[in-house]
Amino acid sequence: MVKAADRAKNPTRSSVWLETRTPRGGGGPAGLDRDRIVVAAIRMLDEEGLAKLSMRKLAAELNVTAMSLYWYVDTKDDIIEYAVDTVYGEIDLAAVDAAGGWRDRIRVLALDYRRMLVRHPWMSPSAGQYLNIGPHAIAVGSKIQEAIRDTGLPMDRQPSAMSAVFQFVYGYGTIESQFERRAAQAGMSQDDFYGESIKAFRDEPSFAEALEPLGDLLDERASHGSVTEIWDRDFDYALDVLVAGIETMVSRETSARETRETRETREVGETRGRQT
Template identity: 80%
Template sequence: MVKAADRAKNPARSSVWLEKRAARGGGGPAGLDRDRIVAASIRMLDEEGLSKLSMRKLATELGVTAMSLYWYVDTKDDILEYAMDSVYGEIDLAAVDAAADWRDRIRLLALDYRRMLVRHAWMSPSAGQYLNIGPNAIAVGQKIHDTVAETGLSLDRRPSAMSAVFQFVYGYGTIESQFGRRAAEAGMSQDEFYVDSVNAFRDDPDLTEQVEGLKEILDERTSHDSLSVVWDRDFGYALDVLIAGIEVMVAREAEAPDGTRK
């Protein structure tokens, strides 16, 4: 059983997926199982965020006592690890397999990863706190590795290429999801929130000089009817830039004499 103190003492070896959990005696509460607990936790996280999740509130949502949850999980960390792995399962690996080549596979993986982060704003701040070694997370990581291997990059260059693409996606999806969360908390649509915040920035007399150099790009970005159009356009183009960069680096490796690199 992984307790909170154990996690703090040895975080590199603390995960619900490494835990050898002792079987509970007797039977668990009727109608309750781990899948139902995880589904309810994801709903709560999506609606209320990380700070509002607790064993007590989760039990109330499920209509059971808090002690009932301990038949299936030992800590809130366990629940978060299960929830994180569950949403990794939203990435459509079958569609990736059906794609024409590694470029399309990278695009599909990146787009699904971004969408997952945006749907679940709690996911990106959680990801770095846990090992992410559940079955869905490992399957996604394996697919990313296999796809980058198809590019032709040498083994020692693949981690850098994976980082370039998927750390970009993580950052982009995090900013997009947190922007959406802030707009929702303000009771505004993303379009309203964006235009209002840009205007506040532009109308501040103390920022006049700094804003002048950004006028052209700000005008372009606020000229669209929907901020989602801008999110999608910028993401797609940035991803194309990264894929083109991988192609260039593959070509450089192929042209370098005697395995040297330029």
């Protein structure tokens, strides 16, 4: 068993994917396996969040003793890491491959990643807390890297472009998922929660001066139907802006390279001319 204290001594290797677990002797409880544990954990995380997940509650959900879980995992952190990688597996990589060019592949990856974050509000903080090095996470990362590579950006620019797109998606999906959860906790639809929240501070006199420059923006957003439609509209347009930005930078890099090559060719010619 891997102890928390041992992980604290070597945080760079603190991952279930980097640790060698000594198998327990004998057989585990009948009908229980790691996959079943992880599926139940994901269901609990979706319903109750990270703070309320415990080995005791998970065992009760599975109708086994808490000690039974330790046949398959060493800690609650192990379960969360397995859960993180499992939901990465929800991103449809076959659809990414079928999309064709890098622009469409980026869009499919971005949309699927956003949807996954919204389905699982616990995923955003978990992805930031644990190493994302399970097989599904690596497969998704590879597809992202392939799409960015095919933009034609030089290698030293590719990580920046990857960050621009997918850190945007991470942030967007995080905010969207937390807003949806907050509305649900209030027992309201997103539309009602948004409408009443906006009305509350727009009607508050102490906010009047601060909100005056934002009035047109708030009115515009309110004119576009449901909150879901607003989420989708803003996401699609922002992603188009990022893709267009990559296209612009590719063109700029290509022009700069051609200029360098032309200058170098001219300098070589001038040098040869002086030598003759």
